Amino acid sequence: MKLIILEHYSQASEWAAKYIRNRIIQFNPGPEKYFTLGLPTGLPRDHPESYHSFMWNNFFKHIDIHPENTHILDGNAVDLQAECDAFEEKIKAAGGIELFVGGIGPDGHIAFNEPGSSLVSRTRVKTLAMDTILANARFFDGELTKVPTMALTVGVGTVMDAREVMILITGAHKAFALYKAIEEGVNHMWTVSAFQQHPRTVFVCDEDATLELKVKTVKYFKGLMLVHNKLVDPLYSIKEKETEKSQSSKKPYSD
Amino acid sequence: MRGEQGAAGARVLQFTNCRILRGGKLLREDLWVRGGRILDPEKLFFEERRVADERRDCGGRILAPGFIDVQINGGFGVDFSQATEDVGSGVALVARRILSHGVTSFCPTLVTSPPEVYHKVVPQIPVKSGGPHGAGVLGLHLEGPFISREKRGAHPEAHLRSFEADAFQDLLATYGPLDNVRIVTLAPELGRSHEVIRALTARGICVSLGHSVADLRAAEDAVWSGATFITHLFNAMLPFHHRDPGIVGLLTSDRLPAGRCIFYGMIADGTHTNPAALRIAHRAHPQGLVLVTDAIPALGLGNGRHTLGQQEVEVDGLTAYVAGERPDPLGPRSQPACQVAHDPPRACPLCSQGTKTLSGSIAPMDVCVRHFLQATGCSMESALEAASLHPAQLLGLEKSKGTLDFGADADFVVLDDSLHVQATYISGPVLAGCGDPAWCWRAVWEAPVCPAHPISVILPSSVSPWPWHTPMWQTRAVRLPEQLRGGWASGALLALRTATVGSDVRDWCSPTSGVIVLTFSPFEFWGGWLPSPLLTGAVLGTGGTRLALPLFSSLCCKAQLRKCLQVQRDRMVWAPPVGREQPGKNHLPGQGLA
Numbered sequence: 126m127k128l129i130i131l132e133h134y135s136q137a138s139e140w141a142a143k144y145i146r147n148r149i150i151q152f153n154p155g156p157e158k159y160f161t162l163g164l165p166t167g168l169p170r171d172h173p174e175s176y177h178s179f180m181w182n183n184f185f186k187h188i189d190i191h192p193e194n195t196h197i198l199d200g201n202a203v204d205l206q207a208e209c210d211a212f213e214e215k216i217k218a219a220g221g222i223e224l225f226v227g228g229i230g231p232d233g234h235i236a237f238n239e240p241g242s243s244l245v246s247r248t249r250v251k252t253l254a255m256d257t258i259l260a261n262a263r264f265f266d267g268e269l270t271k272v273p274t275m276a277l278t279v280g281v282g283t284v285m286d287a288r289e290v291m292i293l294i295t296g297a298h299k300a301f302a303l304y305k306a307i308e309e310g311v312n313h314m315w316t317v318s319a320f321q322q323h324p325r326t327v328f329v330c331d332e333d334a335t336l337e338l339k340v341k342t343v344k345y346f347k348g349l350m351l352v353h354n355k356l357v358d359p360l361y362s363i364k365e366k367e368t369e370k371s372q373s374s375k376k377p378y379s380d
Numbered sequence: 381m382r383g384e385q386g387a388a389g390a391r392v393l394q395f396t397n398c399r400i401l402r403g404g405k406l407l408r409e410d411l412w413v414r415g416g417r418i419l420d421p422e423k424l425f426f427e428e429r430r431v432a433d434e435r436r437d438c439g440g441r442i443l444a445p446g447f448i449d450v451q452i453n454g455g456f457g458v459d460f461s462q463a464t465e466d467v468g469s470g471v472a473l474v475a476r477r478i479l480s481h482g483v484t485s486f487c488p489t490l491v492t493s494p495p496e497v498y499h500k501v502v503p504q505i506p507v508k509s510g511g512p513h514g515a516g517v518l519g520l521h522l523e524g525p526f527i528s529r530e531k532r533g534a535h536p537e538a539h540l541r542s543f544e545a546d547a548f549q550d551l552l553a554t555y556g557p558l559d560n561v562r563i564v565t566l567a568p569e570l571g572r573s574h575e576v577i578r579a580l581t582a583r584g585i586c587v588s589l590g591h592s593v594a595d596l597r598a599a600e601d602a603v604w605s606g607a608t609f610i611t612h613l614f615n616a617m618l619p620f621h622h623r624d625p626g627i628v629g630l631l632t633s634d635r636l637p638a639g640r641c642i643f644y645g646m647i648a649d650g651t652h653t654n655p656a657a658l659r660i661a662h663r664a665h666p667q668g669l670v671l672v673t674d675a676i677p678a679l680g681l682g683n684g685r686h687t688l689g690q691q692e693v694e695v696d697g698l699t700a701y702v703a704g705e706r707p708d709p710l711g712p713r714s715q716p717a718c719q720v721a722h723d724p725p726r727a728c729p730l731c732s733q734g735t736k737t738l739s740g741s742i743a744p745m746d747v748c749v750r751h752f753l754q755a756t757g758c759s760m761e762s763a764l765e766a767a768s769l770h771p772a773q774l775l776g777l778e779k780s781k782g783t784l785d786f787g788a789d790a791d792f793v794v795l796d797d798s799l800h801v802q803a804t805y806i807s808g809p810v811l812a813g814c815g816d817p818a819w820c821w822r823a824v825w826e827a828p829v830c831p832a833h834p835i836s837v838i839l840p841s842s843v844s845p846w847p848w849h850t851p852m853w854q855t856r857a858v859r860l861p862e863q864l865r866g867g868w869a870s871g872a873l874l875a876l877r878t879a880t881v882g883s884d885v886r887d888w889c890s891p892t893s894g895v896i897v898l899t900f901s902p903f904e905f906w907g908g909w910l911p912s913p914l915l916t917g918a919v920l921g922t923g924g925t926r927l928a929l930p931l932f933s934s935l936c937c938k939a940q941l942r943k944c945l946q947v948q949r950d951r952m953v954w955a956p957p958v959g960r961e962q963p964g965k966n967h968l969p970g971q972g973l974a
Contacts, residue, residue: 178422189431192428192429
């Protein structure tokens with residue numbers, strides 16, 4: 126596991142973004158596709174709180190991705206289980222997930238795999254825990270009755286099959302979950318802890334999220350930041366690689 | 381009006397790298413257009429799984445809804461109130477020319493006229509969608525003849541009428557069929573006005589209060605009957621009084637129907653309303669402010685003398701005066717022979733002496749927007765909404781016009797940061813048999829752009845016969861809009877002296893390398909040509925400006941300059957004399973946006 130500790134939320138976001146950028150360049154995408162982890166929860170697609178809207182406004186709208194390369198679970202499908210199975214098939218057909226990016230909940234869940242989820246589960250329908258409903262109530266004007274209670278989610282097993290996993294954890298309210306995920310054992314009540322058994326995991330967090338960790342742990346990983354920062358050094362941009370073939374000097378990718 | 385061509389097959393156009401006015405804010409977002417309507421890209425992405433067929437880079441500019449002008453009496457020599465045989469072509473000319481001012485829809489206005497004129501003209505101006513032929517006509521604005529005698533302004537007294545006898549039937553008899561009419565201005569203190577207002581409102585015609593001596597009570601009652609607009613606030617009505625605010629008091633009245641917003645038109649050209657009055661109105665009721673031009677036929681005719689119907693008008697910058705003899709520049713200004721007091725000042729019908737009498741407004745809409753922004757210090761969004769959203773709300777069209785929300789008509793303007801219009805887009809259905817099926821993807825008007833040559837322009841103020849009253853050392857450094865600088869990499873600030881609000885430096889642009897120095901001696905208007913960039917630096921120093929100009933004026937050659945610069949209305953064509961470096965291209969439309 127690599128634990129990347131940065132000072133603030135914005136720095137953590139930037140580090141994560143640069144890391145993803147580097148990984149995309151290294152992956153050298155061609156006809157390969159990327160999957161989006163979508164967790165619609167029975168909301169209509171154009172509801173402002175649906176994951177479709179979320180992904181559109183925060184991601185798709187700003188990039189030139191082709192719609193065919195995005196795959197979001199459709200919570201309004203007629204047969205939900207078939208939808209989940211089809212999702213698993215699509216992942217397999219695309220060659221598996223190269224990099225999984227996610228966050229955790231205050232109860233240590235990854236995706237919507239609530240405490241008690243099997244650590245080898247696959248994409249399925251899941252009922253949400255009260256904690257999660259409370260946490261999401263802020264998107265629905267604080268009305269608990271409006272918050273959906275079921276969700277389609279990728280399973281812990283599905284995520285474990287990814288070749289690399291990156292988890293973003295920011296804020297003091299996630300500190301205890303991070304502690305349980307890293308410093309305690311693997312436990313299905315804190316499903317993120319399953320990634321202790323994943324060969325390549327990166328946890329990116331800010332100072333506030335480390336409040337429950339041992340000082341020794343924090344100091345150790347902070348000391349490793351010199352090494353870890355090399356992971357986000359600028360690589361050559363794919364576009365510029367094509368254009369600089371005629372030039373002798375290579376221009377570094379500018380941030 | 382718009383065909384349902386927004387089917388899945390139509391091309392999708394995406395405008396990127398721009399800021400759009402949506403929801404009262406300038407958002408850094410892309411604008412998607414299909415089939416003449418603004419498209420919701422999220423639906424396109426998730427449901428149709430499509431990307432844009434064409435992307436246009438807007439260069440960081442602002443995309444705002446097209447301006448809507450609800451009061452324009454004519455322009456470019458055309459007078460809508462004249463009963464000519466071919467009214468339609470006059471309207472079409474104005475519709476085409478105001479595109480360069482950013483206006484995409486307008487309401488041609490008819491002033492007080494005899495019934496024969498209405499019967500002849502009104503049926504000839506139908507409601508029409510916009511397109512590359514010109515801005516859309518939303519309907520007529522009939523200002524008068526049911527107005528107050530005391531506040532008739534420039535309207536002829538002989539043709540004023542009242543509807544005491546037969547109320548609505550009188551009105552019908554005067555105007556004829558009301559199919560093409562959108563707004564009617566009347567004075568509410570006239571007898572039986574409430575019946576008329578109710579009848580008009582029931583037909584969906586917007587009733588406006590203006591040219592009236594009504595007090596606040598009468599005005600409020602009129603609003604209860606259905607009036608929603610005030611024609612050119614402050615002008616042609618009783619002035620604000622602290623015990624009886626008159627029509628002006630409607631802005632803050634608490635006796636209006638709940639939820640009803642009263643709109644009011646303002647001419648923000650810097651002349652018709654004092655900026656302080658503009659600010660008072662804006663601060664009292666910003667949501668109701670509608671910018672109008674109230675333009676007369678002299679709009680867009682350029683400086684100089686023009687004949688409009690029976691009158692000679694002299695245009696000087698943004699003001700139009702009744703023409704007369706040019707006063708002696710060396711002596712005191714000659715007094716007009718006619719001392720008739722006019723309230724408000726208007727052209728004296730008895731004499732044609734030159735007076736400083738206002739003869740109507742000739743400020744184009746984009747100039748009004750800029751002046752409004754500068755005078756009130758409001759946000760850019762408010763200024764743009766006052767010219768687009770508020771008129772649309774007044775006419776009940778806010779779902780389709782005056783907004784860039786999804787599903788609205790794709791009428792918008794591209795503006796730079798100083799709110800100069802760069803391009804105007806009106807999308808519409810693809811016309812059957814149209815030679816170029818892609819026309820709807822081109823701007824209907826684009827600001828001409830200089831090719832990439834460094835230029836520098838130093839301008840005098842608009843031509844004024846009294847140059848020494850405006851000292852030449854009062855320079856105001858202004859940065860030209862970006863595209864005009866072309867290849868001028870240094871982005872030098874240019875010394876520019878303007879005495880009139882909104883004078884457009886692009887009218888004097890040249891695509892050559894070097895400097896064109898336009899200065900004037902007391903009686904003439906000179907220009908100079910300097911090929912050397914080194915001299916440019918000397919000229920641009922603010923201290924040197926005053927000294928340099930007389931120096932270079934000796935190099936000038938007015939005739940040479942006239943040959944070089946042929947300003948053709950809203951296009952500039954550079955035609956240097958033979959033997960000089962040919963810049964290559966003239967200014968052509970379509971060279972604006974990438």
